[in-house]
Amino acid sequence: MSLFIEVKDLTITYDGVNVLKNINLNINEGEVIGILGRSGAGKTILMHALRGAEEYENISGSIIYHLARCDKCGHIDPPSKVGKPCRLCNHEDMKAFDADFVALSQHDHERRSVSMRIAIMLQRTFALYGDDQVVANVMNSLKEIGYTGPDAMSRAMELLEDVCLSHRLMHVARDLSGGEKQRVVLARQLVRNPMFLLADEPTGTLDPRTADIVHDVIEKAVKDYNMTMVITSHWSEVIEKLADKAIILEDGAIISEGEPCKVAKEFMGMVSSIEKNVKVPLGAPIIDVKNLVKKYISVTRGVIHAVNDISFDVKEGEIFGLAGTSGAGKTTTSEMLMGIVAPTKGDIQVRVGDEWVDMTKPGPDNRGRATKYMGILHQEYGLYTHRTIIDNLTESIGIDLPYELAVRKAIKTLVTTGFSEDKAKSILPKMADDISEGERHRVALAQILMKEPNIIIMDEPTGTMDPITKIEVTRSILKAREEMGDTFVIVSHDMDFLHEVCDRVALMRDAKIVSIGEPAEVLSQLTEEERLLVAQGA
Known part of the structure; x- marks a missing residue:
């Protein structure tokens, strides 16, 4: 060679x-x-x-x-x-x-x-003409290098065949899956x-x-x-x-x-090794849910129970998991915990200091009193890509502090999510797109922590992450709990992740909780069908 x-x-x-x-x-x-x-x-x-x-x-x-x-x-x-x-x-x-x-x-x-x-493929940047058809995206690349003439369409089709995407050439690019978009990116790069x-x-x-x-x-x-x-x-x-x-x-x-x-x-x-301190002391219950029900009315299906009479509590400082496949009722439960969705009936109490707040009642003296101490991190978290990391952690989320104090708080919070102090300092002036996926997730968690919540709800935090990034996310949650004593409720179908990070898990099936307890014991009760759906990411 x-x-x-x-x-x-x-x-x-x-x-x-x-x-x-x-x-x-x-x-x-x-x-x-x-x-x-x-x-x-x-x-x-x-x-x-x-x-x-x-x-x-x-x-x-x-x-x-x-x-x-x-x-x-x-x-x-x-x-x-x-x-x-x-x-x-x-x-x-x-x-x-x-x-x-x-x-x-x-x-x-x-x-x-x-x-x-030199051709390049990036993790998230698909760089496609979203409103154009797939074949037009490749044609545009040919025009950019001066390749025109009667055979340009034929050449574009050859390139799409090379990336096994000839069956999508008339599709609009924005409507493709992530994997299909990456193959269009590759076809556009192969033009040269x-x-x-x-x-x-x-x-x-x-x-x-x-x-x-x-x-x-x-x-x-x-x-x-x-x-x-x-x-x-x-x-x-x-x-x-x-x-x-x-x-x-x-x-x-x-x-x-x-x-x-x-x-x-x-x-x-x-x-591969995650140091989970199984002896973390937990406090008294901070969330108490009793006989919670959420029903919807469908014209074609009649009454649908999204959540059907569930009860559980979460202790202060605990990492509590809601497990189950898609449609089991996990996300609806988390939305009711946050006050985003009103329950049909049942009771949700959240403790603020020494007083219990009724989350089913709106208003600043009821649900609003608790939600200001609660944060939620959605699966599709969104950092402001046109702003620096320090802006994402302060001004962009409504935190108004003198600059030096804001920087000091941001660094301390980033360290809490697993960054070294030097690394935290080095990323503050960078734009969100200039850091890795795992780092962006930790910054998104830091965004929540900057608001000093007592309870953090995370909806499918690992999504389709690769194993190493999952390990980094797991470590960031464990470290944040260790440093700040926050309580986490994690909604996920990723059973391996829940086993690694949670103190207890509630398994949901058909809108009900069928088991609550130690992660290994509860997750061993998954059916073969559930295991197959989990393996497929459902």
Whole structure:
């Protein structure tokens, strides 16, 4: 294999913090490199540095691309093409050419010409024309590189076939699933016949079944287009399947490099253990629910019991889980706890200080008195992407404090959710889209904690998260409880997550609570049908 990319002593610094530290990595032509690392380890920064599409003020070291270039038309290919005719103009032998992305400016023609041959897939940024059809999205990419003419439509269809999406070409892009959108993104990137693909957590927000489909499509594209690839993932099995070589990034440094199976096993050993203090002292009940009922009237189905006569309590400082498959009644119960939905009948009491508040009665002296000490984190939490993290934690959520005090409180709260103090300081000036998925979730939890609630309700907090991000979320909840003594009610169909994080679990089935107790005991009562639905993410 020809040496394609040399990364030498690469260091990048933000606000006095080294986010990448003396990175040394060789990437051979045709090789697939897998990068494993926890949220905030530096994976995304490294990917963007390799892409060369942005400038870094504080960067040192080298990112050297070894290439072949045509003297006549300027076309660039991987190093194996040195000495061979240019495939575009058929000019005589292509010459060896090196480009250092650190030494060359972002606006330098040589750096930009290399960047044009690099494709990138990101975790959440689909970058599609949402109102256009799928085939039009690919056609637009062809136009952007000057590919027009009578065969453009045919070429677009070929690309969609390459990503196994020819059955969706007339669909509007915004109506596609996450996995389908990622495949359209890949088709748009393949337009340029890239020599190098950067896949940064491309399936991080997808369920396992959909992720497998996308991974298979990526693997096929890499082989069909003879690409070199660097892929980051929290899924160790993805790295084992796709990569020829793997590395572990930890706190901005490479701490391990080698055969993917061995490196993946080492990585899972680093992150798989969760220290759950089973001896956390719990207080007296802070939530008391008795004979709670919620009925709806449907024209076609008649009376529907969303919640049918349930009773339970939650103790102060407890992490209490509401488990069950979709439609079991979990979310409706949590909405009644928050006062968002009024019960048909029954009683909900929340203790504020030493006094009990009736959540079924509206008004500032009743339900309103309790809800100001309650916070809810929805599955689709939304940070303000156009604002910095410090703004997200203060002004954007109505917290008006002198700036220095706001920063101090924000850092302390971020530390409570599992950030180190240095990391907390470093992310405050960043935009929400500039941090990882796991970090965004912890910032969203910090948003709730900034308002100093006594009770936090979390609706499907892990969603379709990968295993490592789930571990980070679990740790952030346990640490927040340990540091602040808050009470958590967690609604989830993710039984493994509930087993790891909860003190007690209530299992809901057909709008009723069928069991309450220790997580292992209660979750062992799942039926085979429920286990299958859970495995499918339902």
